[in-house]
Amino acid sequence: METPGLIPNPEVKHPVLVAVVSYKKPNHQAVFHFMKKISKTEAREHISTFFQNIKNKSPEEIKKIKRLAMRHKIPLREKRKNLCKKCLAPYKNPKIRIKKKTKTTTCENCGCVARYKI
Secondary structure, three states, rough: OOOOOOOOHHHHHOEEEEEEEEEEEOOOEEEEEEEEEOOHHHHHHHHHHHHHHHOOHHHHHHHHHHHHHHHHHOHHHHHHEEEEEOOOOOOOOOOEEOOEEEEEEEOOOOEEEEEEEO
16 A cells, blocks of 8 residues: 555555644535654754744744644744744844833734743
């Protein structure tokens, strides 16, 4: 049994797949997306390499990484402060203001204001 997108391995008789079900709104048909299951340490490595070069990433790629982190319960902590909460674009040249123990960052794409305690 060959599954598209998987590399056959002679040692593994049955490849492990994770099925993600999403429903389309108009006719509510189920759509199955198959992904290869990875361990938590592999997910951590993938996330850390992704955030090393965050400046040229698209919001779709960032959304996938956030989903990967949520699926494996990996906190992003300080890494999420480099992203806009609304449009998920990485900050390239944000407007940053510090006032009364609060750091205010304004997104240059959508104008969303993010406030963090210092």
